[in-house]
Amino acid sequence: MANKRNTFLLIWILTAIGCLFVFLKYASPKIFQVLMAKDHPMPTPSTLMMWYMIMGVLAGLVYATTSNQKFADFLSFLLPGSGHVIQSFLRNMLFVAFPVLVGWFVYTWSIPGAASPVELRIQHPTLPQDFEKLENPFRQKDDQAQRKSIEEGKILFQTYCRPCHGSKADGNGPFANSFRLRPINFQDPGTIATVVDNYLFWRIKEGGPGLPSEATPWDSAMPSWKDDLKDDEIWMIIMGEYDTAGVMPRQREKQE
Amino acid sequence: MIKALKKGLICFGLIGIGSCFLWICGEVSAQSSLLFRTYKHEVPQKLQETPEAVAEGKKVYEKRCWYCHGIEGKGDGPASKTMFPKPRNFTRNEYKVRSTVFGSVPTDEDLFRIITSGIEGTAMPFWNTISEKERWQAIHYIKTFNEQFKKDATPQVVSVISIASTPESVNRGQELFKETKCYECHGEDGRGNGPLTVALQTEWNMPYRARDLTKSWNFKGGNTIEDIYRTISTGFNETPMGSYLEKLSDEDRWHVVHYVKSLAKDIASDVVVKVKLWEGDQLPSDASDESWSKATAVEIPLAGQIIATPRQWAPSIDAIMVKALYNKNEIAFLLEWDDATNKQEEVFRDAVSLQFPTKIPESLKKPYFAMGDSGGAVNLWSWKAYWNEGFGAVVEAPENESGSVSEMNAKGFKNVTIQPPESQNVAGRGIYQNGRWKVVLKRTLVTEDTKGDMQFEIGKLIPIAFAVWDGSNSDVGGLKSVSSWYYISLEKQVPKTVFVYVLIAIIMGGSVEMWFIARLRRFPPKVEEE
Structure with a gap:
């Protein structure tokens, strides 16, 4: 095929773009369902799909313009050619399809539809200054006192935090499914393992209402515990929480 | 010439990309609701029961299990006070999920399955996150709490061969x-x-x-x-x-x-409740009205109210179904939830409440989802089951009594005010049938109280949250089941002008196409030999 003129180049490129669309829309959700062992399909996120489609269209155009020869072939499909039956049929199809497609785009764009809500939020807002200087009193203590605080903290954690954050601190408590902003999974290395004790102290004491507005405090179900728990109890919960989740805070004041 | 054509082609490409954008923007994402786990049946090779295994199991138990099940296995751990159903008492033979005949102890494999899968609707988590060895060790230790495991002969297992449904x-x-x-x-x-x-x-x-x-x-x-x-x-x-x-x-x-x-049904949830336009003068005011079948049902999962004291750690209502319809004047909601009892008391009564911000938010910012806050007030539509008896009497709300509705405003838990009588414009009717409450709440789309009432607008995302009280679970005030913020959207009708736009677009698309083809024919691409 090297030097043979490909008069169907336009059709091939359009077909490839069509295939890409079908793959992203229908095949990929099924493939990821199997790969990730889920019991439901995993639809391609719409923005990701949009970028893949843009890249697909651009790649097609880039390919068509790699040489003047190819580009001439690409366009020549639209010219009244040798009268090949399939070619003229496809050409006519294309002539009809283009305005229809434009009309369809305008239609889908202008009919009213319930837009999905945009709910962007910062998950790790900056620690307020008032909390920066605080020290966890139990981290300094000797082994035995530390272990005691961990054990007491675990009891408090299991009593007050478990219903949402779960017995295993994995964010899977009995109430977890009922809050749209899911309780944090503390076992996840991207959560409490990346912050210091003080950060947790701030989060437990002030809760959702204490968040800055970029972290959407109105959606957070994290209670503010300042009226119900003493500071020492909060520090103990933090000790117990790290132990339950099996992770360490970012800064360790003292090695065991 | 080729250059000019290339320019034209790039234009085409841009148009294509632009339309891709528009098409994606128009897409509505729905949330699937497969939130719940399944019971895992397969059990690996059992670990031998040895004194060492029991000793190791004690360590596992005292690291992970005792907080609920108690240090002596009596189901009285420190965390058990916030639980219902209560954790299993291992000293009694109250094992529920077993493959063995009634009254006998479970097999080790039964225990393994439960520890691995957890129990849905209770506090028991799934422990497939710890090693199989640790799970077996814990089982050997748990069995030491009850002598019956030693005394009884190997329990008789009930075999299960599935037969398809007809x-x-x-x-x-x-x-x-x-x-x-x-x-x-x-x-x-x-x-x-x-x-x-x-x-x-x-x-x-x-x-x-x-x-x-x-x-x-x-x-x-x-x-x-x-x-x-x-x-x-x-x-x-x-x-x-x-x-x-x-x-x-x-x-x-x-x-x-x-x-x-x-x-048995699965929970069919979504973030946006779509409110259909109802062609007709009157919106249904009765839960049994046929018209409700036209509305889309969304099920909202509920959790106990744990934000502020008093906290409801053990709620009995875990989901509410919502449907809504509107016409040019009014909007009506149908709320349904399962409740095992219809027991009403002066204080502890079955109730439901809808919560809206007092105005549609312009930005991301909303009032706090639990009763609002000082920066954002909420409008509450609250329905309560009927009760009108002597002090202390517990009665069932009769079918012919529709219950009472009151409209309130709140700026936080401690700052709730009942709206003045002239501003009470929500009508409601509730009926209890076969273990399910069905409550209809209705109001005009706009009211005169523009400060305290949500003014509904078509086509906008309007935040909504739910709360349900179960009187027989001693729910009152802050003791209730609650949801996060969800949204309702009053669906727009397709305006007739859309078709004019579409026609114009097709004509324009056709013209551009014809111009392009004409140009192509006049100056056909020639390959310049090099």
Whole structure:
């Protein structure tokens, strides 16, 4: 095929773009369902799909313009050619399809539809200054006192935090499914393992209402515990929480 | 010439990309709701029961289990006070999910399955996150709490061979459900509202709650037909759920299984409740109205209110179904939820509340989802079941009494005000039928109280949140089930002008195409030889 003129180049490129669309829309959700062992399909996120489609269209155009020869072939499909039956049929199809497609785009764009809500939020807002200087009193203590605080903290954690954050601190408590902003999974290395004790102290004491507005405090179900728990109890919960989740805070004041 | 054509082509490309954008923007994303786990059946090779394994198991138990099950296995751990159902007491033979005959202890494999899968609708998590070895060790230790494990011979296991469901089998199952009096606890429609379950209590004055068989996510020990068959055959020790191994033939038990399975539904949730335009003068004001079948149903999961004291750690209502319709004047909501009892008392009454911000938010910012805050007020539509008896009387709300509605504003838990009488414009009617409350709330789209009332607008995303009280669970005030913020959207009708736009677009598309082709024909691309 090297030097043979490909008069169907336009059709091939359009077909490839069509295939890409079908793959992203229908095949990929099924493939990821199997790969990730889920019991439901995993639809391609719409923005990701949009970028893949843009890249697909651009790649097609880039390919068509790699040489003047190819580009001439690409366009020549639209010219009244040798009268090949399939070619003229496809050409006519294309002539009809283009305005229809434009009309369809305008239609889908202008009919009213319930837009999905945009709910962007910062998950790790900056620690307020008032909390920066605080020290966890139990981290300094000797082994035995530390272990005691961990054990007491675990009891408090299991009593007050478990219903949402779960017995295993994995964010899977009995109430977890009922809050749209899911309780944090503390076992996840991207959560409490990346912050210091003080950060947790701030989060437990002030809760959702204490968040800055970029972290959407109105959606957070994290209670503010300042009226119900003493500071020492909060520090103990933090000790117990790290132990339950099996992770360490970012800064360790003292090695065991 | 080629250059000019290339330019034209790039234009085409840009148009294509632009339309891709528009098309994506128009897409509505729906949330699937497969939130719940399944009961895992496969069990690996058992670890030998040795003194070392028991000693290791003690360590596992005292690291992970005792907080709920207690240091002596009595189900009285420090965390158990915030739980209902209570954690298993290992010193008694109250094991529920077993493959063994009624009254006997479970097999080690049964314990392994439960520890691995957890129990849905309870605080028991799934422990497949710890090693199999640790799980076996914990089992060997747990068995030391109850002597019956040693004394009893190997318990008799009930075998399970699945039989496929047929419509006849489901029908026969329904008959047997009546004949064997399953409804006395599970209720006529299977909502766990039978007269016995309401009356019976354990020896520690705890209620027995028969399962709501319509909620597939709350079946203890799994909701596959094999799991249901096992439960019906073996029963739950120390509960009114007995074994039907001898009372019903194998075939009959399968009929009942298929009937029970036919009742069970998954939770069909979404973030946006779409409110359809209702063609007609009157919106339905009665829950039994046929028109509701036209509305889209969305199920909203609920959690206990744990934001502020008093906290509801053990809510009895875990989901509410919502439907809504609007016409040019009014909007109506139908709210339905399962409640095992219709017991009303002066203070503790069944109730439901809708929450809106006082105005549609312009930005991301909303009032706090739990009763608003000082920066954002909320509008509450609150319905309460009827009660008008003497002090202390507990009665059922009669069907002909619709209950009372009040409209309130709140800026936080401690700052709730009832709107003045002239501003009370929500009408409501609730009815309790077969273990389910059905409440209709209705209001005009706009009101005169523009400060305190939500003014509905078509096509906008309007935040909404829900709260439900169960009087028989001692719910009152802050003791309730709540949801996060969701949205409603009053659907726009397709305006006629859309078709004009489409026509113009097609004509324009066609013209551009013809111009392009004409140009192409006039100056056909020539390959310049190099």
